[in-house]
Amino acid sequence: MTPAPIHYLVVSALLFTTGVVGVLTRRNMLVILMAIELMLNGANLAFVAFSRMHHQLDGQVVSVFVMTVAAAEAAIGLAIVVQLFRQRGTVRVDETTLLRG
Amino acid sequence: MLTAIVFYILATLCVVTAVLTVTLANPVTCALSLIACLMCLAGLFAQLSAGYVAILQVLVYAGAIMVLFLFVVMLLNLTREEADEGTFGTARALTSLVCVAFLLDLYVFVDAAVGTRDFTEALEGFGSLAGVGEALFSRYLVPFEVISLLLTAAVVGVVAITRRQLSVSKASEPLKVAR
Numbered sequence: 001m002t003p004a005p006i007h008y009l010v011v012s013a014l015l016f017t018t019g020v021v022g023v024l025t026r027r028n029m030l031v032i033l034m035a036i037e038l039m040l041n042g043a044n045l046a047f048v049a050f051s052r053m054h055h056q057l058d059g060q061v062v063s064v065f066v067m068t069v070a071a072a073e074a075a076i077g078l079a080i081v082v083q084l085f086r087q088r089g090t091v092r093v094d095e096t097t098l099l100r101g
Numbered sequence: 102m103l104t105a106i107v108f109y110i111l112a113t114l115c116v117v118t119a120v121l122t123v124t125l126a127n128p129v130t131c132a133l134s135l136i137a138c139l140m141c142l143a144g145l146f147a148q149l150s151a152g153y154v155a156i157l158q159v160l161v162y163a164g165a166i167m168v169l170f171l172f173v174v175m176l177l178n179l180t181r182e183e184a185d186e187g188t189f190g191t192a193r194a195l196t197s198l199v200c201v202a203f204l205l206d207l208y209v210f211v212d213a214a215v216g217t218r219d220f221t222e223a224l225e226g227f228g229s230l231a232g233v234g235e236a237l238f239s240r241y242l243v244p245f246e247v248i249s250l251l252l253t254a255a256v257v258g259v260v261a262i263t264r265r266q267l268s269v270s271k272a273s274e275p276l277k278v279a280r
Binding site for chain 1: 102104105108109112115116119120122123128131132135138139142145146148149150151153154157158161162165166169170173174176177179193196197200201203204207208211212214215216217218219220221223224227228232233236237241244248251252254255256258259262263
């Protein structure tokens with residue numbers, strides 16, 4: 001049985017959901033950032049699969065853009081983590097409640 | 102037949118390493134399993150005749166971005182109790198259950214959108230560096246330039262965020278919050 005579009009999209013959905021679970025359940029801010037990367041990659045796989053299905057390159061171009069945005073997001077996120085650790089000595093999100101109302 | 106075998110191996114590895122990424126306690130092992138996941142994804146991209154995206158995935162994602170992650174993990178040098186996540190409580194179990202419902206929901210949408218459609222034969226040179234590059238520099242020229250602006254803004258932002266404040270004593274003093 002050769003893989004059809006639905007197979008790739010199921011893998012993509014699984015990756016995205018795993019990322020959501022990671023963001024919602026982990027308390028370490030670094031691991032939360034990694035889970036966000038997982039979600040972006042799940043979306044990327046769907047883009048590339050649809051691009052192949054429709055014989056249009058647009059999906060691949062968008063996935064290149066997503067990668068660039070992910071790089072910028074990782075750089076900013078890690079800078080915030082480093083600065084947070086420097087000021088508060090922790091990267092746990094349940095201990096950084098300064099903005100809680 | 103060989104394509105199917107390779108697909109199932111890559112897909113299984115990809116999902117297993119993704120689950121490991123969000124369940125393992127140590128951030129270093131999390132980052133390493135995420136690298137493995139991204140490598141498997143690059144293989145899946147190559148299967149979908151997206152060679153250029155696959156190469157970028159290995160170079161940019163598994164290379165540059167994940168090295169940045171590992172570098173920060175090393176810099177922070179987290180202690181054991183800092184990295185420890187505690188036990189798997191009821192709240193987390195409930196969250197995971199809700200996410201399973203979300204996954205089923207996604208499957209319903211995907212099934213409605215694609216169903217039993219199959220891939221047709223790829224065109225000659227589809228997804229090659231030349232094809233993607235031509236699209237990037239013609240139809241997507243404006244977004245491409247905007248992306249370069251975004252990257253510049255990100256670099257400036259990172260420098261601004263991580264710069265040491267001159268009045269260190271004020272900045273590093275935790276604010277007192279009235280409870």
